[in-house]
Amino acid sequence: MKSIKEQLLQLVDLQKIDLKIYSTKKEMEKMPNELKKLKEEFEPRLQSYEEKQKELKSKEVSHLEMESEIKGKEAHLKQLQGKLSQVKNAKELNAIDAEINATKKSISEMEDEGLKTIDQIDNLKKELKEEEQIIEAEKKNIAELETKIAEKENINKKELETLTKERDKLASKIDPQILSDYEYIARNKEGVGIVGVKNGVCTGCYMSLPPQTVHDIRKGMEIFHCQFCSRVLFYPEWEN
Ligand SMILES: [Zn+2]
Structure with a gap:
């Protein structure tokens, strides 16, 4: 089984394809x-x-x-x-x-x-x-x-x-549960179901997230949703 972090990054790649589609x-x-x-x-x-x-x-x-x-x-x-x-x-x-x-x-x-x-x-x-x-x-x-x-x-x-x-x-x-979760959100958000956290801000809705949440997201141990726009969150630095 792949780690949550790996699956979220795969979801990011999937979203790139989905946006093209x-x-x-x-x-x-x-x-x-x-x-x-x-x-x-x-x-x-x-x-x-x-x-x-x-x-x-x-x-x-x-x-x-x-x-x-x-x-x-x-x-x-x-x-x-x-x-x-x-x-x-x-x-x-x-x-x-x-x-x-x-x-x-x-x-x-x-x-x-x-x-x-x-x-x-x-x-x-x-x-x-x-x-x-x-x-x-x-x-x-x-x-x-x-x-x-x-x-x-x-x-x-x-x-x-x-x-x-x-x-x-x-x-x-990708884990079917994570996938269907993302798909459900993407359908309702113009195809964008997963977004990065940058400087403590959700880049989907540009609202500031609580520092503790940002800290937890960064660890990549579980799935987090933006509390304002519900999109799945990931940490862009993982991509490097
Ligand atoms: Zn948001």
Whole structure:
């Protein structure tokens, strides 16, 4: 059976491995969140792009409809102009004249409207082109991050396997009671279950310990816990 002092030092080594395992796992949890955040930020931009695309489609359709309406009105105008040579009296002439003028006015209004629509279509196309570039860059970013995460995850998985093997090997040498005591505290203290005593102070919570306790801890004959933070205490000078 190993001495308490030896077992506590093994516990310190075990904790070093545990902290590596702890931070590796933390990192593995964090990276997919970064990706999620990036994708969430990207979503509204993509939506606005799609909405603009729809707007462009509908403007193009209404422009085509207007053009065909103008063609119809132009044909009608020609008919009216043809009738002019067949008018029989002034009243008829006036009526046709009035209709010709009204049709011309309507065509001219529609042409103005058509020019406005063409401007809007051009602007939308320009905006869409600019946004396409931003979206492409953003997609590239996301893809790169995905690759990076996948690579890092592989590395971390292998690292975890190695660390876990090392840990199991070391843990098997420590008294199960001491081990489970440490594990219980570590779980509740961000992975730090055993800490050194330095200048009479617990380096886990930085509270001063009674001199007699410090004296007893130094002897390394039994397990002591910090009376303030409950962590297992050891004497760092043993490591030398
Ligand atoms: Zn403490």
